[in-house]
Amino acid sequence: MTSSLTIRRGGLDEVPAVLELLDKATEWLVARGRTDQWGTEAHSTNPRRVEQIRGFATDGGLWVAEKAGRVVGALAVGDAMSYIPPAEEPELYIRLLVTDRASKGSGIGTELLDHARMLARGLGVELLRVDCYGGGDGALIRYYEKEGFTRGEPFGVQISDSEWPGQILFQRL
Template identity: 45%
Template structure:
């Protein structure tokens, strides 16, 4: 696996990954995270994906194409309380189901930690949906993130995590 800087040309693959992930989540009773309809059928979500790609993101690649997507930001999104110190915020971590279980997400989070250190940030933060069976919460805890605050946004409940670097 290698990471490369992505851009607008990656929007179709990112949208396809969202669609496949939404279908998988819905099939497993987790539609509360991102809904149960393909994002490609929702103009607002298509625009969101296009914006994510245009702003720049990291794309993990393997021999058979995109293995994951990572969006990092120097500050938290508006729905999250700001950090009191320099941080790197994981805005998106998305791994296609075909690459699940290969530690792709873990390697991308390790990359985020390295980027934070390189940019003088001592903190990496991320938030995730807490519904379903709690798998996302356990995922981030298993990668060393500490839960610091729960909050509600857009009708859902989320957990904010932080990791010191």
């Protein structure tokens, strides 16, 4: 774990830093030929994505991880995304998890997921769900499974002429 990591609530001032993390993650994916997850365009230039991150900040669900005064990860929690079937019980939904690719393997994602678990328990919620890219080699699904999540239903989101493959994962607390 990263003992010098601070997790705090994020606001509108953190939106540019979160978008930069997303942009760098996309660059990292593109450099590895993995363009099916998020495409090739910067999130910071996509008005829909900018508005989504601003919404996470204004609804109080955005959390940022800082190390040495720099944002190195972000977590957004709240209600399930509109394309996800509702849960049959109260839940906390992870709407975004992104970490600094330069810090890959340092435990930032795990600490942010632990924070989500703590938030859910604080709300008296026993179900934590997340969705992720369900295509490619399945590496992202395996990451969440390593973090204690179980596969739920796969789903698809229609984007232009194709369907983006997604996977719901859940964890009982």
